[in-house]
Amino acid sequence: MSPLRFILACALGLGSLLLGGPARAADGEAACPxxxxxxxxxxxxxxxVDLCALTTGKVVLVVNTASQCGFTPQFKGLEALYKTYRDQGLVVLGFPSDAFRQELDDEGATAKVCYVNYGVTFPMMATSPVRGPDANPVxxxxxRAAGEPEWNFNKYLVNRDGEVLRxxxxxxxxRGGELEAAVQAALR
Incomplete structure (x- = not known):
């Protein structure tokens, strides 16, 4: 790729896509994927929230959540996973969505489920679409990389370079299964 084309791609935020991973900062540190x-x-x-500030150099587990789903109790396990591995570089990002008609209409009520009922301390974003053309940018x-969620509480493991691992x-x-083992491997 020509230097001019690379500079233009980076200016447009496409450098990591063209290079197959995140662009590198001048000091050799990973740039934001x-x-x-x-x-x-x-x-x-x-x-x-600046998602780059939250995720650069981290292993990230992105989860589409819902407050009125049979899988909602997974908030406890996600919080435990986050607390166990955050000091090693794990970030869990929650994205509530009503894609499957199981999210509350009131963000205050959603926040209560997350923060009060389940004690969530990992970053939770505002309710947004996670499927189709209206899906949030993340x-x-x-x-595109790994397929749309087929239900609530799908989990996407992303390595420090922004590659979707699984x-x-x-x-x-x-906790205690393939997901936790994959997190541990990504943190090594």
């Missing part, structure tokens, strides 16, 4: 070059509003807040990229179904338990 294209997948996370977005801002998202925090759940039940007016504050936006899920648009995840869907898409886990709703039934994958956060």
């Amino acid at each position: 294209a997948l996370f070059q977005h801002e998202a509003r925090k759940l039940h807040s007016k504050e936006d 899920f648009q990229a995840l869907n 898409h886990f179904p709703s039934s994958a338990k956060p």
